[in-house]
Amino acid sequence: MSGPLRVAVAGLGTVGAEVVRLLHAEASLIAQRCGREIQVTAVSARDRTRDRGLDLSGIAWFDDAAEMARTAPCDVVVELIGGADGVAKAVCETAIDAGRAVVTANKALLAIHGPALAVRAEGGATSLAYEAAVAGGIPVVKALREGLAGNRIRSLFGILNGTCNYILTGMRETGREFADVLAEAQALGYAEADPSFDIDGVDTAHKLAVLASLAFNTRVDFQAVHVEGIRHVSAQDIAYAEELGLRIKLLGIAHQRDGGVELRVHPCMIGKDTPMASVGGAFNAVELQGNHVGPVLLYGMGAGAGPTASAAVGDLCDLARGNAANTYGAAVDRLATLAPVAMGLRRGAYYLRLMVIDRPGVIADITAVMRDHQISVESFLQRGRAPDDAVPLVITTHDTAESAIMDAMQTIDRLDSVLEPPRLIRIEAL
């Protein structure tokens, strides 16, 4: 391993350009640490004329990223194009088939095609590394695959999308509504022009699927992940949560139970004093439960050019040092296929907000529905009076089956005195 590790970078967007920049800026540090240099030998992007503030002299340019993956003189291809299919997938497959290792930040690709790519990589005795795909600069993939390798991981959960956490934090701090804070986040570059991928929970679900595969050494059916986003979280709900000693976060949650795996993404109310509740702004955090180590929480910037490039370069350093591990921490042909646990089987506490007419008998009607579904109410909150007008009624429950609360919600929704669709947020005891 005396020669340099030769790297081809596919995609020169914010992150790709930053990887090239970081490898250049820290070249001597990295060589000292890895015992050899890491050199960018080739790059590929759509537009060669764009000024990225990069010195690309001496680096081969390819208009066609897959062509680069196949023919460039390199040991590793760093895929930073993005997208679950199309060019990104072709680049990774081509690189692996040509015997090159792949480093990627592409969670969508991994969530959907990860196991197939892992089979390909292991068949070709090469590596598929993806620290940058989950939780930005936080070395959680490494922690799961290596540091905690002696543990059975029972569960993990995390704040995996910085955009959602930024919005929820902003709503809490300012009391403003979702749409307002989203618009501000867009103006500041914390949210995309089309934010649906983030705010509808899809990005969190991709990352959760990747983490669950690794943590539980199992294949994950991405379609089986229960996904809800944060569009329906209102300023009212956030204020009520505070009053209840709780805080609203969009969590990705993975549990091994009943011989299967429960995978869900949705807004949660969690205790204000938990470490996870203190994760603010665009930060991410992941908490893992190992059977020997206990809880381990990792926290840091979940996105952005610097943190994401840091993670990709960490993977490159592993490769430069000759360190490798299986994609999912175990040979892919030994991965389990844990059955998804249906969402209806969740048991836990719930927060319900109803907009009701403030007149006699309403609470009696609602509590009758709860009783009929064997749901035990923990607290009622009703404030202000506005006879014959809509007032919020907040109910929290003791532990209840998800199927029961969903049935109860439907029945409640049909009551005359209930004026808007009920809002439900799950309360998680972390």
Next chain:
Amino acid sequence: MSGPLRVAVAGLGTVGAEVVRLLHAEASLIAQRCGREIQVTAVSARDRTRDRGLDLSGIAWFDDAAEMARTAPCDVVVELIGGADGVAKAVCETAIDAGRAVVTANKALLAIHGPALAVRAEGGATSLAYEAAVAGGIPVVKALREGLAGNRIRSLFGILNGTCNYILTGMRETGREFADVLAEAQALGYAEADPSFDIDGVDTAHKLAVLASLAFNTRVDFQAVHVEGIRHVSAQDIAYAEELGLRIKLLGIAHQRDGGVELRVHPCMIGKDTPMASVGGAFNAVELQGNHVGPVLLYGMGAGAGPTASAAVGDLCDLARGNAANTYGAAVDRLATLAPVAMGLRRGAYYLRLMVIDRPGVIADITAVMRDHQISVESFLQRGRAPDDAVPLVITTHDTAESAIMDAMQTIDRLDSVLEPPRLIRIEAL
């Protein structure tokens, strides 16, 4: 790498026995993950007759741990004897000289003899791994050495001693004094019968020295670490901290600055809303500042058999997979020798608590001293009235040089109206 990785365990105390137990309990999981088995082939402890609840059949027994390190049929020696010198050191040296890798949880040994052992290991082309030596089960050594290898680490700080954090948390939650809570911690097994190593900050300093060597790729002179413990933290100080929106934690702090390295361990007041402040009980946490990744915080159990064994087994899994790295993340002959930055050069805010006679002119005398040392006072807190009796006077300062506040303290201590030695706690803006 088809055969098993053969492991000899030196020391069968709580952690040593747990390593043997964990490797046995998770044998198939570990083999699946590492692609080969990890087998305990030899053990050594002082008393062969003691019942440790372990099945040691088929495992060679050695009364002499160094003899085991030299002659046992093994690839790795796990040193869990402890102590900076004596048997532990002999075992590690002997193992390395015999070409075996060493896995150790021994921070005292590493803080003092780490670089010499690293030279020996690299000379013999073997590994010295020590995830278990710092922050128990938290994979912070791996994060620094590998995950964040593309970053210059500017600073790190952490809660590195679970005993101290348990005591400080207990004092805060119950309002009781240090001695009380220490006695309770001893009764519950959270503190040793002789607790000085923990509560005087020595253990934290050992861990800080190890982390700083790794983070900054430098040799550290352990004698140059400034160390203060928590014996003098009183219930009063904790109550005042709360009132000021602060919380008292024993932190280990390492900064690279002015071409040198600042290493200090002392009680700190930190903002109540910082992630570090939310680390309670026996938990540990380390926060790192990388120039690309930004802040990264890792949190988990800092001690105990399970977490420590988890870390040692993580190191064994690396060895089983054939993954290795230099002891300090870079070749030891390329480590820098950063000069220690003298404690007097610290700049920051300070909390001072004086016990003064409550009579006219006292505050004037004290503020005159502050003015003479060019110290800018941020706040005064004096409550209650007890004419001619001792009352606490709490002062917080704006950023000030440590040397100035120390001089001022001496002068203040000589004032007639000051009845007890002033208490100083540094306020850290994290």
